Amino acid sequence: MTNLEQVKEEVCEIGRRIYSKGFAAAHDGNISYRIDENRVLCTPTQICKGFMRPEDLCIVDMDGNQVSGQRKRTSEVRQHITILKQRSDVNAVVHCHPPYATAFSIAREAIPEHVLPEVDLVLGAVPIAPYAIPGGQAFADAVLPFIQTGDIVVQASHGTVSVGESVEKAYWLTEKLDAYCQTLLIARSLGRVVYFNKQEVEELNALKTQLGLDQRAGQDSQSLEARHAAGVEHRAFTPPRF
Ligand SMILES: [Zn+2]
Numbered sequence: 001m002t003n004l005e006q007v008k009e010e011v012c013e014i015g016r017r018i019y020s021k022g023f024a025a026a027h028d029g030n031i032s033y034r035i036d037e038n039r040v041l042c043t044p045t046q047i048c049k050g051f052m053r054p055e056d057l058c059i060v061d062m063d064g065n066q067v068s069g070q071r072k073r074t075s076e077v078r079q080h081i082t083i084l085k086q087r088s089d090v091n092a093v094v095h096c097h098p099p100y101a102t103a104f105s106i107a108r109e110a111i112p113e114h115v116l117p118e119v120d121l122v123l124g125a126v127p128i129a130p131y132a133i134p135g136g137q138a139f140a141d142a143v144l145p146f147i148q149t150g151d152i153v154v155q156a157s158h159g160t161v162s163v164g165e166s167v168e169k170a171y172w173l174t175e176k177l178d179a180y181c182q183t184l185l186i187a188r189s190l191g192r193v194v195y196f197n198k199q200e201v202e203e204l205n206a207l208k209t210q211l212g213l214d215q216r217a218g219q220d221s222q223s224l225e226a227r228h229a230a231g232v233e234h235r236a237f238t239p240p241r242f
Helices: 004-020 077-086 099-106 117-122 137-147 167-190 198-211 221-226
Strands: 030-036 039-042 058-061 066-068 092-096 152-155 159-164
Touching (some): 004 039, 004 092, 030 077, 077 137, 077 159, 099 159, 099 167, 117 198, 137 159, 152 167, 159 167
Antiparallel strands (some): 030 039, 030 092, 039 058, 058 066, 092 159, 152 159
16 A cells, blocks of 8 residues: 555655756656556646645546646656556656756767666666657657666657656666766767676676666667667767677
């Protein structure tokens, strides 16, 4: 049984974090949490995520109809519900516009692997899903093939969508990805990016298995390349292919 008040506090706390990190300017971004099989807690439209109070949050049914809350639900709740219906193992969806990860999506630059060990272990390959105009079912559907097989995706020319068992776990993936994308850009400005060699990658894969880390956070890079319908390529960053 979900403690509704506790979950509302958690959504507000993650809202504060995405705003203070610069991941959601003005009233950008939205957060949702499945409170039971028929109801989803979500953020309202036109609210700064950094200053939400528990009473500002809305509850919708699995068709997106608002069932409680004074404020109007976010128009992006359709995407959250589409994901929650597909992924019975996750409860939370966090969507925001972290600038470094979003910049990769605008440049259609594939996010490279094999640069930092913790990123390979926790995130793996992070896909960039095709662009779709926000708000409609096409927008919701664009990320589905990627979120069915991974826990985080960047939507082209838009932002990130990450999922998790809790709101905080979903958020962590976004924070980790954006810090990684920022570090990549700083390293590249210095002139060189060193990638792991085949042996180092194999050692990391073995460690990932040994630690029992969720293989799902990221995706298999080979199948990802095959599905990169968003016009995404490695141009600025050229990781080795094994
Ligand atoms: Zn957005």
